[in-house]
Amino acid sequence: MKSFSKMVYPYVLWAVIMIIVPMLMIVLYAFTVEGNDVLTFQFTLNNFSRFFSDPVFPTVLWRSLKMAFFTTVICILIGYPTAYVIARNAPSKQAVMVLLITLPMWINMLVRTYAWRGILSHVHMSGEIKVYIGMVYNFLPFMILQIYTALSKIDPALITAAHDLGADNVQTFRRVTLPLSLSGIVSGITLVFLPAVSSFFIPKFLGGGRYVLIGNLIEDYFISTGDWNFGSAISLIMAIIILISMYVTRKLDRQPAEQEDD
Amino acid sequence: MEKKTGIFEKIWFWIIIAFFYLPILYVVFFSFNKSKSLTNFTGFSLRWYERMFESRPILEAIGYTVACAVIATVVSTIAGTITAIGLSKSRKVLREAIHQVNNLPMLNPDIVTAIGFMLFFTSLRIETGFWTMVLAHIAFCIPYVILSVTPKLRSLDPNMAEAALDLGCTPFQALWKVIVPQIRPGILSGALIAFSMSFDDFVISLFTTGPGVSNISIYVYGNVKRVNPTINALSAILVFVITAVLIIVNVIPMIRERRKGKNVSAEMAEGGAR
Numbered sequence: 001m002k003s004f005s006k007m008v009y010p011y012v013l014w015a016v017i018m019i020i021v022p023m024l025m026i027v028l029y030a031f032t033v034e035g036n037d038v039l040t041f042q043f044t045l046n047n048f049s050r051f052f053s054d055p056v057f058p059t060v061l062w063r064s065l066k067m068a069f070f071t072t073v074i075c076i077l078i079g080y081p082t083a084y085v086i087a088r089n090a091p092s093k094q095a096v097m098v099l100l101i102t103l104p105m106w107i108n109m110l111v112r113t114y115a116w117r118g119i120l121s122h123v124h125m126s127g128e129i130k131v132y133i134g135m136v137y138n139f140l141p142f143m144i145l146q147i148y149t150a151l152s153k154i155d156p157a158l159i160t161a162a163h164d165l166g167a168d169n170v171q172t173f174r175r176v177t178l179p180l181s182l183s184g185i186v187s188g189i190t191l192v193f194l195p196a197v198s199s200f201f202i203p204k205f206l207g208g209g210r211y212v213l214i215g216n217l218i219e220d221y222f223i224s225t226g227d228w229n230f231g232s233a234i235s236l237i238m239a240i241i242i243l244i245s246m247y248v249t250r251k252l253d254r255q256p257a258e259q260e261d262d
Numbered sequence: 263m264e265k266k267t268g269i270f271e272k273i274w275f276w277i278i279i280a281f282f283y284l285p286i287l288y289v290v291f292f293s294f295n296k297s298k299s300l301t302n303f304t305g306f307s308l309r310w311y312e313r314m315f316e317s318r319p320i321l322e323a324i325g326y327t328v329a330c331a332v333i334a335t336v337v338s339t340i341a342g343t344i345t346a347i348g349l350s351k352s353r354k355v356l357r358e359a360i361h362q363v364n365n366l367p368m369l370n371p372d373i374v375t376a377i378g379f380m381l382f383f384t385s386l387r388i389e390t391g392f393w394t395m396v397l398a399h400i401a402f403c404i405p406y407v408i409l410s411v412t413p414k415l416r417s418l419d420p421n422m423a424e425a426a427l428d429l430g431c432t433p434f435q436a437l438w439k440v441i442v443p444q445i446r447p448g449i450l451s452g453a454l455i456a457f458s459m460s461f462d463d464f465v466i467s468l469f470t471t472g473p474g475v476s477n478i479s480i481y482v483y484g485n486v487k488r489v490n491p492t493i494n495a496l497s498a499i500l501v502f503v504i505t506a507v508l509i510i511v512n513v514i515p516m517i518r519e520r521r522k523g524k525n526v527s528a529e530m531a532e533g534g535a536r
Contacts, residue, residue, distance in 0.1 A: 003433050004423075007348030008356065011341065011404070015363045018401040022378030023366060029381055082278050085271040097275065099512055104282045106504045108462050110482045111497040115285030117486075118292060118300040137281065144278075190369075198371030201464065205486060215373055222377055222469065231377065239374050246369065 026239075029232035047233035057217070057234070064214040065241070068196035071135040072143075075192045076185060078136070079143035083184070086144075087151040098148065105141050113138065113205045120206065130206040135196050142191035150184025151177070186253040190246060197242060214238050286501055293494035300491070310495040320496055323481040326392060330467075330477060331460040334399035339453040341400070342407025347441060349408070350415040364405035375402060376469035383470065391472035398470040399460045406459065407452035414448030415441075 033042040051057045086097045104112065113134050120130050154177065162172040200215030214234065221231030296305035314320055349357050367375045379398045383390050418441065426436040442449070464479035471480065478500070482493055 004437070005348055005351040005353075007344045008352050008360070009348075011345040011348070012356075012360070014341075014401075014404075015360065018379075018382075018397070019363050019366055022375070022382040023370075025381040025385060026374065026378050078278070081274060085275050088271065095516070100279055101282065103505070103508055104286055106458060106462075106508060107286060107501055108464075108479060108482070108497070110464055110479050110486075111289065111493075111500060112285050114482060114486055114493065115289040115497070119285060119288050121301055137285070140278075141282070194369070194371055198373045200373065201483060215371075218373055218377065222380065228377075228381065232381070235374050235377055239370060242371065 026232045026235055029229050030236045031233075032229060034227065034229045047230050048237070050230065051233060051237060060212055060217055061214050061237070061241075063212075064197050064238075067131065067135065067213065068193050071132065071139060071196045072189055072193045074132070074136050075140050075143040076188070079140055079188065080147055080181075080185070083144050083147035083151055083181075086148050087154075094152070098145070101141050101144055109138055110201055110205075113202055117205050127207040127211045130208075131203050131211055134202040134206045135199065138199075138202065139192040139196055143185075143188035146188035146191060147181055147184040150181040154180045183253055186249055189249050193245065193249075194242060198238065289494050290498045290501055292491070293498035295491065295494075298491055300494075310491045311499075314492045314495040314499075317492055319476070319481060320492060323476045323478050324496075326395075326475055327461060327477040327479075330392070330396050330399055331457050333396050334403050334460040335453050335457040337400045338403035338407050338456045339449060342404045342452055342456075343411050343442070343445070343449050345404070346408045346411035346415060347437065347445075350412070350418075360408075364408060367402050368405055368409075372465035373469075376466040379466065380469040389472060390470060392475045395467050395471040395475065395477070398466050399463065402463075402466060403456035403459055406455045407449075410452035410455060411445055411448040414445040418444055 028041070030047055031043055031045070033044050033046070082101075086094055086101075089097060116130075116134055116137065120133065158176055158180070159172060162176045167175065198215045198218075200213060200219050203211045203213045203216060218231055218234050218238070221227045221234065225231075292300055292303065293310055294306050294308070295303050296307040296309070345360075349360060376398075379394075379401070380390070383394050388394060422440050422444070423436045426440045427433065431439065462479065463477070464483065467477050468480055468483065471477070476484065478496070482496075485493060
């Protein structure tokens with residue numbers, strides 16, 4: 001049996017080269033001067049001071065975070081009732097309903113977002129609202145599926161018990177169903193907020209070119225401008241903010257569980 | 263959960279479904295448009311389909327997408343399965359470490375993973391192109407394969423492989439004839455996830471490919487500024503193919519299960535009669 005454990009070693013090597021080293025490269029580029037050679041690095045914090053001294057960059061960052069935040073909120077507000085409706089159906093029907101939700105996800109995101117451009121060209125609305133529609137459209141299924149999974153795991157006996165003990169529908173929902181489905185909401189938040197912050201083709205397709213988010217900045221600095229050091233610094237700032245927000249979200253999930261233990 | 267659904271719940275659900283399917287139906291509908299317009303339907307025609315099949319860049323993009331997805335799926339499924347089996351027998355420290363490292367590309371936004379690859383390839387002076395894209399796809403697919411195989415391994419009886427070895431199997435035989443058949447569903451779902459992730463990938467491909475090599479997503483991205491109805495035709499064909507595949511994949515097991523369910527209930531009824 002011991003011999004099987006050796007089968008991990010190639011992947012350990014691979015993971016170091018293909019996962020860890022590329023991540024370190026971003027950090028390295030973010031803290032160095034442009035045009036450095038593989039062997040001679042010139043360390044600097046200029047990329048970061050440039051980001052925060054020019055009002056344009058923090059504004060874009062703030063806009064992206066705001067947009068991702070509201071996209072997530074809208075996805076919860078629409079996704080929760082939808083997941084709830086699915087979970088209230090008979091199991092055989094639930095499978096079909098989930099299938100109906102997942103089917104469109106198999107079709108290329110860019111293709112679906114491109115189609116929205118055609119649809120939304122019929123209506124007059126600001127680029128911002130169009131970007132919101134595109135974001136919610138692309139990320140809502142993830143939220144629905146996560147919440148549905150959590151809801152479908154709830155033992156129906158708990159609901160019956162709550163009713164038997166005199167709780168009305170609202171109380172049952174607030175004190176039993178909602179806390180038990182919180183884990184689904186939290187994993188849904190991760191799956192919506194994360195891609196929403198960094199999305200760059202949705203604003204590009206639907207925002208009419210004027211609506212720039214942090215992902216567009218990163219793309220520009222890497223593909224058009226070719227200033228990789230500054231682009232890396234922007235990515236690093238974004239990655240750190242995302243890490244912190246994910247950490248906070250996970251805390252939210254654990255707290256009620258800990259209370260339950262007491 | 264209670265099993266009473268009111269009319270409002272039904273209406274709500276179908277509004278959501280309409281929202282999800284609207285753009286897909288829209289793009290299929292306008293792929294048959296006679297004119298170039300994306301807003302006015304002027305008549306039925308198949309000219310955009312003809313145009314699409316004459317377009318070299320589109321056919322190349324389809325070819326690159328399929329080739330990349332197939333290679334990435336095969337390699338990442340094999341590598342991921344081998345690693346997952348190895349991990350199930352390794353020390354907890356290593357298992358945790360690999361798990362954390364695998365989380366990096368899964369929890370990081372795609373664009374961060376993508377620029378990591380790009381910086382990595384260019385620093386090593388590797389010319390980016392089809393193969394760098396394939397490498398990147400393999401790298402981001404393996405963690406998903408490991409994730410889908412691992413639960414199946416956990417429910418595996420560790421004595422089985424041991425018994426096979428005692429009965430004279432070589433380690434490879436024990437692996438191939440005893441372990442792999444038991445974790446096959448996990449391997450298959452891992453392969454399916456890998457294929458769909460690779461097939462639909464945009465961000466990582468955009469940053470790791472080289473000049474002249476575009477997959478479908480990159481082609482759509484690059485051609486979205488001009489009005490280009492061939493994209494509609496391409497999209498519609500993707501919709502047709504994927505819908506057909508999904509119906510086959512999803513409906514067949516459902517029918518089979520229903521039949522099985524019927525058989526079981528029939529047997530139970532028989533048993534009850536006896």
